[in-house]
Amino acid sequence: MRRRLGSLALVIGLTAVAACSTTSTASRDALRALSVKATTTTEAPSPPTTAPNCTNPTASLRPQGPLPGPGALPGGSYMSVIQQRGRLIVGVDQNTLLFGYLNPASGQIEGFDIDMLRQVAKAIFGDDGKNQTTHLQFTAISSAQRIPFVQNGTVDIVADTMTINCARDTQVSFSSVYFNAGQRILVRDDSTIKSSADLGGKRTCAAAGSTSIANVEDVNKTHASAPAIPVAVTDWTDCLVALQSGTIDAVSTDDTILAGLKAQDPHTQIVGDKFTQEPYGMAMKLDHPEFVRFVNSVLERIRADGTWTAIWNRWLTPAPAPAPPTATYRD
Amino acid sequence: MQSASPPLARRVVTWERAAARWGSRMTTTPGRLRLAAGAILVGLLVLAIVGTGALRARQRATTAVSRQGGLLVGAEVIYSSLADADATATNTFLTTLEPPQRRQVYVNDLATATKELARVAGQAGTSNEAADAIAVITKDLPTYSGLIESARANNRLGYPVGAAYLREASSLMQTEVLPAAGQLYQVEAGRLDRAYNSGRSALDPIGMVLAAAVALLVLAGTQLFVARRTNRVMNPLLVVASILTIVLVGWSVVAFSFSGNRLKEAQAKGSDPVQLLSSARILLSRAQVDENLALVARGSGSQYLADFDAVTAELGPADGSSGLLDRAQAVGGDGLVPLAGPGSLYASYLKAHDMVLKAENGNQFATAVELATGSSRGEQLLAATELSDALNTRINQAQTVFGTKAVAATHDLARLSLGVIGLLVLAALLAFLGIEQRINEYR
Numbered sequence A: 001m002r003r004r005l006g007s008l009a010l011v012i013g014l015t016a017v018a019a020c021s022t023t024s025t026a027s028r029d030a031l032r033a034l035s036v037k038a039t040t041t042t043e044a045p046s047p048p049t050t051a052p053n054c055t056n057p058t059a060s061l062r063p064q065g066p067l068p069g070p071g072a073l074p075g076g077s078y079m080s081v082i083q084q085r086g087r088l089i090v091g092v093d094q095n096t097l098l099f100g101y102l103n104p105a106s107g108q109i110e111g112f113d114i115d116m117l118r119q120v121a122k123a124i125f126g127d128d129g130k131n132q133t134t135h136l137q138f139t140a141i142s143s144a145q146r147i148p149f150v151q152n153g154t155v156d157i158v159a160d161t162m163t164i165n166c167a168r169d170t171q172v173s174f175s176s177v178y179f180n181a182g183q184r185i186l187v188r189d190d191s192t193i194k195s196s197a198d199l200g201g202k203r204t205c206a207a208a209g210s211t212s213i214a215n216v217e218d219v220n221k222t223h224a225s226a227p228a229i230p231v232a233v234t235d236w237t238d239c240l241v242a243l244q245s246g247t248i249d250a251v252s253t254d255d256t257i258l259a260g261l262k263a264q265d266p267h268t269q270i271v272g273d274k275f276t277q278e279p280y281g282m283a284m285k286l287d288h289p290e291f292v293r294f295v296n297s298v299l300e301r302i303r304a305d306g307t308w309t310a311i312w313n314r315w316l317t318p319a320p321a322p323a324p325p326t327a328t329y330r331d
Numbered sequence B: 001m002q003s004a005s006p007p008l009a010r011r012v013v014t015w016e017r018a019a020a021r022w023g024s025r026m027t028t029t030p031g032r033l034r035l036a037a038g039a040i041l042v043g044l045l046v047l048a049i050v051g052t053g054a055l056r057a058r059q060r061a062t063t064a065v066s067r068q069g070g071l072l073v074g075a076e077v078i079y080s081s082l083a084d085a086d087a088t089a090t091n092t093f094l095t096t097l098e099p100p101q102r103r104q105v106y107v108n109d110l111a112t113a114t115k116e117l118a119r120v121a122g123q124a125g126t127s128n129e130a131a132d133a134i135a136v137i138t139k140d141l142p143t144y145s146g147l148i149e150s151a152r153a154n155n156r157l158g159y160p161v162g163a164a165y166l167r168e169a170s171s172l173m174q175t176e177v178l179p180a181a182g183q184l185y186q187v188e189a190g191r192l193d194r195a196y197n198s199g200r201s202a203l204d205p206i207g208m209v210l211a212a213a214v215a216l217l218v219l220a221g222t223q224l225f226v227a228r229r230t231n232r233v234m235n236p237l238l239v240v241a242s243i244l245t246i247v248l249v250g251w252s253v254v255a256f257s258f259s260g261n262r263l264k265e266a267q268a269k270g271s272d273p274v275q276l277l278s279s280a281r282i283l284l285s286r287a288q289v290d291e292n293l294a295l296v297a298r299g300s301g302s303q304y305l306a307d308f309d310a311v312t313a314e315l316g317p318a319d320g321s322s323g324l325l326d327r328a329q330a331v332g333g334d335g336l337v338p339l340a341g342p343g344s345l346y347a348s349y350l351k352a353h354d355m356v357l358k359a360e361n362g363n364q365f366a367t368a369v370e371l372a373t374g375s376s377r378g379e380q381l382l383a384a385t386e387l388s389d390a391l392n393t394r395i396n397q398a399q400t401v402f403g404t405k406a407v408a409a410t411h412d413l414a415r416l417s418l419g420v421i422g423l424l425v426l427a428a429l430l431a432f433l434g435i436e437q438r439i440n441e442y443r
Helices: A002-019 A025-034 A078-085 A112-125 A143-151 A211-222 A236-245 A255-262 A289-304 A307-316 B008-027 B029-094 B100-123 B128-156 B161-199 B203-230 B236-297 B302-315 B323-330 B345-361 B365-373 B380-441
Strands: A088-092 A100-103 A108-110 A136-140 A179-181 A183-188 A203-207 A229-233 A250-254 A268-271 A278-280
Touching: A025 B161, A025 B236, A025 B323, A078 A112, A078 A289, A088 A112, A088 A143, A100 A112, A112 A136, A112 A289, A112 A307, A179 A255, A183 A236, A183 A255, A203 A211, A203 A236, A211 A229, A211 A250, A229 A236, A236 A250, A236 A255, A236 B161, A250 A255, A255 A268, A289 A307, B029 B100, B029 B128, B029 B161, B029 B203, B029 B236, B029 B365, B029 B380, B100 B128, B128 B161, B161 B236, B203 B236, B203 B380, B236 B302, B236 B323, B236 B345, B236 B365, B236 B380, B302 B323, B302 B345, B345 B365, B345 B380, B365 B380
Parallel strands: A088 A136, A203 A229, A203 A250
Antiparallel strands: A100 A108, A179 A278, A183 A250, A183 A268
């Protein structure tokens, strides 16, 4: 009897040990699968180095000779590479009303910057009526992506309210100036901020990687009051979200961008004078000087034939169109 | 009044007598038999206590498995309907005018999530981790839906700030709400796992067998004593009592191992497939969000495409040779639509995704959006929806298997718990009668 009981206990003990296999592999694997992460390598853009003798960054490469027609693009030039590819790949903003934005009603990206790029595409491919759809390939980028996307060749050209300055001039090659903007301030109607002098101690929003955020930091140097608190976001519309939810006190950037934000919220206003000068240029890779000269030729033509003014009127009325910005060149 | 207690001398005499009686009991056969009867009763009582204790511990564990299974599914439904709501919201944003049926899908997803949240919160018990996760979800979900409504309103007005609200909403969902839902899911999965382990713990039946061994030894010892003292080979009633005790042990061992095996099956054919399929469905929703955000980012969404690749790598290749879908398929659900493999729903989903990518890379953005949001055959949204539905069907099936097995496990034990009491009372009665018979022979 005792022996039988002993062996019975032994059998039960062994089964018990076998049953104690804790977590099932299926359950463990199912949970592990949920924590999957993509291994992304983010390339840090090369740090900007101001050219030692940069005095006039807006001086761009001088156009050489008259603008060649679509049928006469110099062989081996970057323009002919684009022409053979069949489309110009452009880096644009899709969040800046009036300059580059995705129109939710049409599903198209539109704006002043986009029309500038259409003129470049038209010069490369001719006016075959296809420019709207086939010859432009849009890549929507954030402010911080503008320089790396040009540098690594993801896009051929960027037109995205981009200020020409000495630091950027060593990283990309700018066209001549196609628009003159200046930094101002957008606040809610009930704000006490009236000018950049009032930004001390205020949370002030601008896009990361923009000149505006650097200018907000510089406001502190010109005004002895408490420093402004810069709040960096990805896109300009993120600033408007923050302003509407009350997590920031002001948005400070180019008057052009602010006008687009104000148009989306009637309870905001643009205050103060322009406290910076922001000349816009289109950015291209340093390796393609012939492309920069070509784009400058295109700009020369649209300044002269009234196209520039027509584009202004299309987007920026009721403000009267000023004279197109004057180009300065180096050889 | 006289004192109620007897004088001291009388009391001493009484004590001496009692001691003498006790001594005579120990030395006389009837006395020893009475003692043996007492020992048998104590032994059987210990067996009853240990047995019912072990049984109740096991029953609690088995019931916990049932309940935890329900909570795990609840946590999964919360997670996947929230992920699905975000996928729908981001997908709808790509279309110029929000289709009412897509809006309804979004609203239903949120309703399902909040309903399950209330149910799980009511049963989550004392776990702080689960309570924390539920607190995060209940705090952030109204903010999320508020941001989505702002996005819609601005979108209707043609304002690009609508896209910023959508990004804000989706980022809140992806970085706060879904991780909390994932935590809740992990907590419930961990608790189910512990319930399984205690439901299959060997300590309960071992304790019961040991107690039974002691009781049987006492019974056997008494038998030997009776046989020696009375020169009778066997006392039939004591023999029957022993047999009943052995039957009880046998039944217990069988019932415990049956319920343990049912739990094993509930895990292997129920909760394991539910977990594999749930993870697959959650990852599918994440892949959809990635696709949508990549299109919204229009050319600069390489991080979303990288995440899509990582997620689909977990799901497995289209041929179904490995990965989560292949494993989920292998654990059951015969006769259902195949998930992975050539011509499967997953294969056509990946094919639809490639078409979207091809269109987008070929500068056919409008076509890409149409393919991504279209619900015609071969288009991405339909393929994803069909795959998601197929996963749901399998989840429901596996859940039914789980429920049936878990309930059967509790039934095994419920019958035993009645049996333990009945058999032990009977055994005790028989043993007592058997000894009484012998004692009576000495009168």
